[in-house]
Amino acid sequence: MNENNNCPICDYSNSEFFVSSKVQMQNNDSIFSFHKCLNCDSIYLYDPPKEQDLSHFYDENYLPYSSDNIWGKYTNLVKKWQLMLDKRRINFLLDLNKKFDKETRILDFGCGHPSFLYELEKKTGWKCFGYDFSNNGWIKHKNTFDKINLYSGDFNEIEFKNKFNIITMWHSLEHHFNPKQLLKRLHDISLEESLLIIEVPNFNSLSRKIQKENWAGFHTPRHSVIYSPKSIELLLENSGWKVERILNYGTLDAYIFWWLGEIEKKNISKNEIKSLEKYFSHFLLFKVLYFPIFLFEKYFSFGLMTIICSKK
Numbered sequence: 001m002n003e004n005n006n007c008p009i010c011d012y013s014n015s016e017f018f019v020s021s022k023v024q025m026q027n028n029d030s031i032f033s034f035h036k037c038l039n040c041d042s043i044y045l046y047d048p049p050k051e052q053d054l055s056h057f058y059d060e061n062y063l064p065y066s067s068d069n070i071w072g073k074y075t076n077l078v079k080k081w082q083l084m085l086d087k088r089r090i091n092f093l094l095d096l097n098k099k100f101d102k103e104t105r106i107l108d109f110g111c112g113h114p115s116f117l118y119e120l121e122k123k124t125g126w127k128c129f130g131y132d133f134s135n136n137g138w139i140k141h142k143n144t145f146d147k148i149n150l151y152s153g154d155f156n157e158i159e160f161k162n163k164f165n166i167i168t169m170w171h172s173l174e175h176h177f178n179p180k181q182l183l184k185r186l187h188d189i190s191l192e193e194s195l196l197i198i199e200v201p202n203f204n205s206l207s208r209k210i211q212k213e214n215w216a217g218f219h220t221p222r223h224s225v226i227y228s229p230k231s232i233e234l235l236l237e238n239s240g241w242k243v244e245r246i247l248n249y250g251t252l253d254a255y256i257f258w259w260l261g262e263i264e265k266k267n268i269s270k271n272e273i274k275s276l277e278k279y280f281s282h283f284l285l286f287k288v289l290y291f292p293i294f295l296f297e298k299y300f301s302f303g304l305m306t307i308i309c310s311k312k
């Protein structure tokens with residue numbers, strides 16, 4: 001936890017107010033502030049919730065933990081989209097053209113409901129490991145995931161017998177309040193030729209500039225740092241990793257990410273988070289209307305970025 005409010009990237013103590021934002025994706029009126037570090041320009045959550053209070057922001061009234069039924073008649077469509085996302089992530093790894101085989105060991109850090117690892121194991125036969133601070137994502141589906149090695153609890157206490165060839169963090173790093181310590185630990189448990197793949201919201205993006213405090217990248221107060229290409233490179237370099245490439249986009253559909261910010265703007269998350277079904281037609285209509293704009297996603301960042309790293 002960042003109790004002294006120093007910059008989580010460079011540990012500098014001086015900062016200035018940047019923006020305030022209400023709690024997102026939850027029925028909660030609290031307001032939090034983000035500050036800008038006066039040394040490295042990183043944007044980070046000032047006065048974050050205390051560790052013992054953090055669980056309130058991940059309770060059953062938090063959108064991703066709500067049941068699938070909030071999508072009503074669109075539930076099956078949402079499930080199909082999740083499968084497409086898992087497959088995009090698998091193809092992303094296979095397109096890296098590294099010599100992976102059945103002995104390849106992958107750790108998905110922050111795996112949540114581990115459908116990505118399930119699909120990956122089915123397609124490649126790799127040895128798949130998943131970690132999340134809570135086992136909520138798989139505890140009710142244990143038999144489905146019997147080929148995946150799943151861990152929860154204190155990450156520093158877990159002993160892995162062998163090191164990993166590849167570590168993925170899909171929208172996970174930004175939830176951690178001590179990212180430097182975490183990245184050093186991931187460095188310790190990976191092999192010399194290992195790859196680390198990180199997908200996070202991009203502070204230097206169009207949707208952040210347009211949607212301001214409603215931008216889904218703040219995810220207030222669950223995101224500790226709002227990374228830019230510059231700040232994430234600084235963090236990685238200081239944690240033993242070398243940035244190979246930064247892509248302007250993620251595997252997550254940038255339109256969905258933008259739409260989540262629109263939900264915040266309309267205050268839907270506050271009033272009617274339990275039933276998003278009626279907003280789905282709005283979602284689909286604008287998906288079609290905006291489709292041509294999002295074709296340019298690879299040329300400048302709409303909201304996300306992906307970082308490919310190797311060990312220094």
Ligand SMILES: [Zn+2]
Pocket residue numbers: 007008009010011012037038039040041042
């Ligand atoms: Zn700093």
